Amino acid sequence: xxxxxxxxxxxxxxxxAIAALRDRGEDAKVLAGGQSLIPLLRLRLAAPTALVDxxxxxxxxxxxxxxxxxxxxxxxSHDEVxxxxxxxxxxxxxxxxxxxxxxxxxxxxxxxxxALAHADPAGDLPAVAVALEAQLVLAGPAGERTxxxxxxxxxxxxxxxxxxxxxxEIRVPVPGTGWGTHYEKFHxxxxxxxxxxxxxLIRRDGDTITDARIGLTNMGPTPVRARAVEQALLGTSVHxxxxxxxxxxxxxxxxxxxxxxxxxxxxxxxxxVLTRRAxxxxxxxxxxxxxxxxx
Amino acid sequence: xxxxxVTVDGVRYTDEVEPRTLLVxxxxxxxxxxxxxxxxxxxxxxxxxxxxxxxxxxxxxxLAVQADGGQITTIEGLAPNGELHRMQQAxxxxxxxxxxxxxxxxxxxxxxLLRTNPDPTNQEIRDGLEGNLCRCxxxxxxxxxxxxxxxxxxxxxx
Numbered sequence: 001x002x003x004x005x006x007x008x009x010x011x012x013x014x015x016x017a018i019a020a021l022r023d024r025g026e027d028a029k030v031l032a033g034g035q036s037l038i039p040l041l042r043l044r045l046a047a048p049t050a051l052v053d054x055x056x057x058x059x060x061x062x063x064x065x066x067x068x069x070x071x072x073x074x075x076x077s078h079d080e081v082x083x084x085x086x087x088x089x090x091x092x093x094x095x096x097x098x099x100x101x102x103x104x105x106x107x108x109x110x111x112x113x114x115a116l117a118h119a120d121p122a123g124d125l126p127a128v129a130v131a132l133e134a135q136l137v138l139a140g141p142a143g144e145r146t147x148x149x150x151x152x153x154x155x156x157x158x159x160x161x162x163x164x165x166x167x168x169e170i171r172v173p174v175p176g177t178g179w180g181t182h183y184e185k186f187h188x189x190x191x192x193x194x195x196x197x198x199x200x201l202i203r204r205d206g207d208t209i210t211d212a213r214i215g216l217t218n219m220g221p222t223p224v225r226a227r228a229v230e231q232a233l234l235g236t237s238v239h240x241x242x243x244x245x246x247x248x249x250x251x252x253x254x255x256x257x258x259x260x261x262x263x264x265x266x267x268x269x270x271x272x273v274l275t276r277r278a279x280x281x282x283x284x285x286x287x288x289x290x291x292x293x294x295x
Numbered sequence: 296x297x298x299x300x301v302t303v304d305g306v307r308y309t310d311e312v313e314p315r316t317l318l319v320x321x322x323x324x325x326x327x328x329x330x331x332x333x334x335x336x337x338x339x340x341x342x343x344x345x346x347x348x349x350x351x352x353x354x355x356x357x358l359a360v361q362a363d364g365g366q367i368t369t370i371e372g373l374a375p376n377g378e379l380h381r382m383q384q385a386x387x388x389x390x391x392x393x394x395x396x397x398x399x400x401x402x403x404x405x406x407x408l409l410r411t412n413p414d415p416t417n418q419e420i421r422d423g424l425e426g427n428l429c430r431c432x433x434x435x436x437x438x439x440x441x442x443x444x445x446x447x448x449x450x451x452x453x
Contacts (some may be wrong), residue, residue: 001336002316002317002320003315003317004315005313005314006314006315007314007316008297008358008360010360031358032359034356034357034358034361035338035356037359038317038338038356038358039337039338039356041315042317042336042337042355044336051314053360053361055361060324079350103341103425103426103427104351104404104407104408104423104425104426105341105344105351105352105353105404105407105426106353106356106426107339108350108351108352109352109353109356109357133332149318187433190425191425192420223434274348
């Protein structure tokens with residue numbers, strides 16, 4: 001299938017990209033790796049009249065460390081993210097979750113910023129960004145602003161990004177000592193979207209959980225924190241069933257949809273089961289076997 | 296129209312293309328590189344996998360304009376001197392194809408897998424080829440072929 005016609009713009013700088021987005025208005029779309037956008041164009045589910053290709057803008061790619069923060073350029077490919085030594089050392093949760101996105105060829109083209117800006121509720125990385133308490137840097141005509149990942153996602157495929165704004169950086173706080181992490185994904189077949197996913201960061205002091213952050217994928221139109229589970233885990237022993245009891249709260253405050261893969265009540269069930277597994281693996285009390293796949 | 300300058304299988308081309316032209320359509324219809332098939336057209340099957348600047352991409356999910364300035368290798372460019380690439384030879388030796396439709400993409404993805412992991416386990420091969428579907432379900436021999444290729448010394452072609 002062939003996309004509807006569009007103009008193709010390839011700005012050399014951020015300022016040119018922002019100006020192009022402002023000039024072309026609502027019918028312009030940002031093209032980064034294109035791994036979500038091009039399928040939509042081909043199916044004609046989207047028909048923008050202009051694509052602004054940001055892939056060759058200087059300084060939008062790469063990973064570096066600034067103090068206690070990992071700074072990841074928005075146009076850094078999934079493959080670069082998951083192999084980058086700073087990411088594997090300081091943010092293994094992100095490397096692990098990125099490694100579950102689609103397949104190698106898609107990961108070569110798709111970008112971290114693109115996956116966040118696209119804001120698909122079944123995408124893995126929004127919930128991971130929320131659980132990591134990442135900060136997202138948005139550049140617009142008036143300059144930059146920084147938005148916490150938890151406030152970035154507004155609704156289905158919708159973020160706080162304005163038409164003339166560009167996501168430029170993802171800033172991930174490097175966790176201190178004592179943290180364990182895991183992303184638990186349930187999907188129907190290899191390379192499929194998550195039916196439900198759970199990103200867990202657990203901090204232990206001995207056998208006691210002292211901090212917990214949990215993000216849920218595909219349990220509503222936006223990624224959500226499982227706050228009730230996080231609260232219930234505080235002060236709990238990693239043994240004796242405390243994690244399983246806390247995980248029972250995983251579906252609280254969620255609004256999952258039904259589709260061909262799963263009905264809402266099944267998604268709520270999965271959220272509870274997968275949260276228990278994710279927390280146990282993050283806490284190191286369960287083997288780190290491959291995520292269980294149905295079918 | 297947009298002007299693109301690409302090198303495909305060692306030959307440089309300068310062409311005017313519509314921005315909406317997919318790379319796979321450019322390769323097949325403009326350059327006649329029909330060795331790269333279109334399978335699902337939804338980024339799922341991997342039949343159209345080629346290398347862009349040395350890494351595997353699904354050419355149905357890349358615009359020709361995005362490849363501007365790039366080096367593209369298709370299955371047709373893998374054996375430039377008439378001698379099969381070690382991966383092609385291994386697929387031949389291990390009967391790693393049935394209908395053959397997925398084979399060009401499977402081979403291009405497998406070559407790329409060995410670039411990053413020169414000696415993969417069976418499970419790593421299966422994970423590495425998860426973006427390539429064989430509807431004949433001939434995966435056993437495909438995995439065998441990739442292992443055989445990995446055990447073959449790298450020659451001039453790969």
